[in-house]
Amino acid sequence: MSSFFAERWEQILSASWQHFSLVVQCLILATVIAILLAALCYRSRGLTSLANNVSAIGLTIPSFALIGLLIIPFGFGVVPAVIVVVFFAVLPILRNAVVGLAGVDASTIEAARGIGMSRAKTFFRVELPLAWPVILAGMRVSAQMTMGIAAVAAYVLGPGLGSYIFSGLSRLGGANSLESVAVGVIAVVILAQILDAALLIIGRLTTSRGIRV
Amino acid sequence: MSENTDKSSTGAAILIENVTKRYGGGKKPAVDQLTLEIPAGQIVMFVGPSGCGKTTTLKMINRLIEPTEGRLIINGEDVTDINGDKLRRKIGYVIQAGGLLPHLTVAANIGLVPKMLGWDKSRIAERVDELLDLVSLDADTYRDRYPKELSGGQQQRVGVARALAADPPVLLMDEPFGAVDPITRQRLQDELINIQAELHKTIVCVTHDFDEAVKLGDWIAVFDEGARIVQYDTPEQILANPANEFVENFIGSGAGLKQLNFARVKDVDMRPGVIGRPEQKPAEVLELVTLAERRNAVILDQRDRPLAWLSREQLKRMTELPKTRDENLPLVSTGSTLNDALDSMLQASTGSAIVVGNRDQFQGLISVETVMNAIRELRENASRQQAPVGNNTGEIPRVNGHGDDAAEDEAGAGSHAAVRTGRHAAPGDQAPSAGGSAAEPASASAEPETTSGTPWAGTRPEQGSSAADGTPSGGAAENPDRPEGRP
Numbered sequence: 205m206s207s208f209f210a211e212r213w214e215q216i217l218s219a220s221w222q223h224f225s226l227v228v229q230c231l232i233l234a235t236v237i238a239i240l241l242a243a244l245c246y247r248s249r250g251l252t253s254l255a256n257n258v259s260a261i262g263l264t265i266p267s268f269a270l271i272g273l274l275i276i277p278f279g280f281g282v283v284p285a286v287i288v289v290v291f292f293a294v295l296p297i298l299r300n301a302v303v304g305l306a307g308v309d310a311s312t313i314e315a316a317r318g319i320g321m322s323r324a325k326t327f328f329r330v331e332l333p334l335a336w337p338v339i340l341a342g343m344r345v346s347a348q349m350t351m352g353i354a355a356v357a358a359y360v361l362g363p364g365l366g367s368y369i370f371s372g373l374s375r376l377g378g379a380n381s382l383e384s385v386a387v388g389v390i391a392v393v394i395l396a397q398i399l400d401a402a403l404l405i406i407g408r409l410t411t412s413r414g415i416r417v
Numbered sequence: 418m419s420e421n422t423d424k425s426s427t428g429a430a431i432l433i434e435n436v437t438k439r440y441g442g443g444k445k446p447a448v449d450q451l452t453l454e455i456p457a458g459q460i461v462m463f464v465g466p467s468g469c470g471k472t473t474t475l476k477m478i479n480r481l482i483e484p485t486e487g488r489l490i491i492n493g494e495d496v497t498d499i500n501g502d503k504l505r506r507k508i509g510y511v512i513q514a515g516g517l518l519p520h521l522t523v524a525a526n527i528g529l530v531p532k533m534l535g536w537d538k539s540r541i542a543e544r545v546d547e548l549l550d551l552v553s554l555d556a557d558t559y560r561d562r563y564p565k566e567l568s569g570g571q572q573q574r575v576g577v578a579r580a581l582a583a584d585p586p587v588l589l590m591d592e593p594f595g596a597v598d599p600i601t602r603q604r605l606q607d608e609l610i611n612i613q614a615e616l617h618k619t620i621v622c623v624t625h626d627f628d629e630a631v632k633l634g635d636w637i638a639v640f641d642e643g644a645r646i647v648q649y650d651t652p653e654q655i656l657a658n659p660a661n662e663f664v665e666n667f668i669g670s671g672a673g674l675k676q677l678n679f680a681r682v683k684d685v686d687m688r689p690g691v692i693g694r695p696e697q698k699p700a701e702v703l704e705l706v707t708l709a710e711r712r713n714a715v716i717l718d719q720r721d722r723p724l725a726w727l728s729r730e731q732l733k734r735m736t737e738l739p740k741t742r743d744e745n746l747p748l749v750s751t752g753s754t755l756n757d758a759l760d761s762m763l764q765a766s767t768g769s770a771i772v773v774g775n776r777d778q779f780q781g782l783i784s785v786e787t788v789m790n791a792i793r794e795l796r797e798n799a800s801r802q803q804a805p806v807g808n809n810t811g812e813i814p815r816v817n818g819h820g821d822d823a824a825e826d827e828a829g830a831g832s833h834a835a836v837r838t839g840r841h842a843a844p845g846d847q848a849p850s851a852g853g854s855a856a857e858p859a860s861a862s863a864e865p866e867t868t869s870g871t872p873w874a875g876t877r878p879e880q881g882s883s884a885a886d887g888t889p890s891g892g893a894a895e896n897p898d899r900p901e902g903r904p
C-alpha cells in the first residue's frame with residue numbers, strides 16, 4: 205500500500221487535484237443553475253412542487269446509468285462527466301434554494317420593496333442573502349454527493365480519481381488492484397472532508413452576523 | 418394658535434383620486450372609488466374593521482399595490498404612472514415590527530434609501546447618527562447592532578428612522594405600533610408626536626386602535642368595507658358628532674374619556690394656587706390660604722419649582738416650611754393629555770394635581786372637576802374645521818382656487834395653522850363651515866365651499882381635474898346632485 209502510494213504519489217496527487225477541481229467547478233456551476241431555476245420557481249406554488257419533485261426523482265437516477273446514456277450523444281471525455289456531476293449537484297441545491305427563498309419573511313420583502321428597492325435588487329440584496337445559509341447547506345450535501353459521483357466520471361475517461369477505483373476493480377485479484385481501489389476511495393473521502401470544511405468556512409464568512417443562529 | 422406656525426411644512430399633500438382596487442379580477446373591489454385628500458404636513462389616521470381596505474389604500478399611495486383605476490397625486494404631481502421604485506424612495510414606509518432587514522446592521526438599514534439615492538458614505542454616516550438621535554437611540558451603542566439584537570420597541574424606532582432617512586415629505590405607516598407592549602407603544606406614540614412637531618411630514622397611518630387614532634391624528638378617516646369613507650374629520654368632531662351608529666360602535670364606549678386623549682392640560686383653565694416660599698413662616702402661608710378660602714398652598718423654590726403641597730392642617734402643625742422636594746407630588750406637565758392628568762390625580766388620590774411647564778416651573782392647579790368641565794366643553798364646541806375631502810362617490814371635488822396665492826398669508830396660512838395645531842388649540846376654535854361633511858359622508862365633495870382653501874387647492878395639476886369617467890370635476894362639484902353612478 206505505502207509502496208503503491210510512494211511510487212505514484214505524483215500521479216495520485218494530480219488525479220486528486222483534477223477530481224477536486226472538477227467537483228468544485230461543477231459545484232459552482234450547479235449553484236448558479238440551481239439559484240436561477242429556484243428564482244424562476246419559488247414564487248409559484250406549482251413550479252415549487254415541480255422543482256421539489258424533479259430534485260427528489262432526479263436523485264434516484266443511478267449516476268452510472270446516466271453517464272452511460274450520455275456517452276451516446278457526447279462520446280467519451282470531460283463533457284459527459286461534467287454534465288453528470290452538475291446534474292446531480294444541482295438537485296439538492298435547487299431544493300434548498302427553493303425552500304430558502306420561499307422561507308424569506310414576506311414582510312421583509314415588502315419592507316424592502318416599500319423603501320424603493322427594485323425587484324432585482326430585492327432579490328440579490330435581500331432574498332438571496334437571507335436564503336444563503338439554506339442554499340449553502342444544499343451545496344454541502346451536493347459537494348459530498350458529487351465527490352463520489354465524480355469518480356464515476358472516470359468511466360467515461362473523464363478526469364479524476366475514479367480511474368484508480370475502476371482500474372482496480374476491473375482487475376481485482378491482480379497485483380496492486382486492492383491498493384488502487386483503496387487509494388481512490390480514501391482520496392475521495394479526504395477531498396470530500398476538505399471541501400466540506402472549506403464550505404463551512406465560506407459559509408461563516410459570507411453569512412451576515414444578523415442571521416447566524 | 419400656537420407654536421410651529423412659523424415653520425414651513427415639509428410635508429406634501431396627497432390626493433387619492435377616484436381610486437379603485439380589485440384583486441385578481443374579483444367583483445367586489447377592496448377599495449371602491451375612493452377619493453381622499455390628505456393635507457400636507459398633517460397626520461391622517463385610517464381606522465375601520467379588519468379587511469375594509471386600509472392597508473390596500475395605504476399601499477396604493479406608494480404603489481406597492483397598483484390601483485386598478487384612478488389617479489394618485491402627490492404634491493401636485495400625478496404619480497400614477499411614474500417609476501414605482503423611484504416613487505417609493507421619496508415616501509417613507511414603516512410597517513409593524515419595523516420591517517428591518519435582518520442581515521444588515523442598524524446603520525445599514527437606515528442608510529438603505531440614501532445609498533440608493535447615491536449619497537456619499539460620510540453623509541450617510543452622519544445622517545444615520547442624526548436619525549438615531551432623533552428616535553432616542555444612542556448612536557454609538559446601536560449603530561452596529563443587528564435587528565435581532567434590539568428590543569421590539571427599538572426595532573420600531575429604527576424602522577421610523579429608516580423611513581425618515583432621505584427626508585421624504587410623506588410617511589406611510591401600517592399599524593406601526595401594533596407589535597409592541599402598551600407602555601412601549603405609548604412611548605413610541607409620544608415620540609412620533611414630538612418628531613412630527615419638529616418635521617411636519619405628511620403622515621398616513623393605519624391603526625386598529627381608535628385611541629391611537631385619536632391621540633395621533635389631526636384627521637381620522639373611518640372606513641367601512643370597500644374602503645368606503647364613513648366619516649373623515651378631526652378626532653374632536655368624530656368623538657363629539659359621530660356620523661352614524663357604525664362610527665359610534667367603532668368609537669366604543671367612553672367617547673368622553675377618549676376626548677381626554679387629545680385635549681392637553683394647557684388647553685383647560687388651570688386654577689392659580691396659593692404660593693408659599695420656603696423662607697416664609699408656616700403661619701404666614703396659612704393666613705394666605707385662609708384668606709383665599711383655599712385648602713392648600715404650593716411651596717415653590719427660587720426657580721418656581723414646586724417643593725411641597727401643604728394642607729391647612731399640615732401648615733398648622735409645621736414650624737418651618739420644607740426646603741427639599743417632596744418626591745410624591747402629583748405633577749403633570751402642560752403638555753400632558755387630560756387623560757394622563759386624570760391618571761396622576763387618581764393615583765395620588767388628591768383629586769387635583771400641580772401643573773408644571775418648562776423646566777418644571779409651576780403653572781397652576783388642575784382638578785378632576787376642571788377635567789370634567791373640559792369634557793363637556795369639548796363635546797359642545799368640538800372645533801369645526803374644514804374637513805379634507807373624502808368620499809366614494811366617484812366625484813372629484815372641484816378645486817376652488819379663489820385667491821389661493823393671496824390667501825397663503827391670511828386664510829390659507831391661517832387654516833393651515835388651525836389645522837396643524839388644531840388639536841392643541843382645540844376647544845372653541847371655530848373653523849369655517851365644514852358642517853355637513855362630518856355628519857354625512859360624501860356630502861363634503863358636493864359643496865364647493867367645503868373644499869375651498871383646502872391645503873392642496875391650487876396645487877392640483879390639470880390632468881387631475883378630469884375624472885376617469887370624463888366628468889369635469891368642476892361641473893360635478895358645482896352640481897349638488899349626486900351623480901348617478903354612485904355606488
Ligand SMILES: Nc1ncnc2c1ncn2[C@@H]1O[C@H](COP(=O)(O)OP(=O)(O)OP(=O)(O)O)[C@@H](O)[C@H]1O
Pocket residue numbers: 440441447465466467468469470471472473474625
Ligand atoms: N393580495 C390580495 N389578494 C386578494 N385579496 C386581497 C389581497 N390583499 C387584501 N385582499 C383583500 O382585500 C380586502 C382589504 O384588505 P386590506 O388588507 O386592505 O384590509 P385592512 O383594512 O388592512 O385589514 P386589517 O385591519 O385586517 O389589516 C380584504 O377583503 C382582503 O381579503
Ligand SMILES: [Mg+2]
Pocket residue numbers: 471472473623
Ligand atoms: Mg391591514
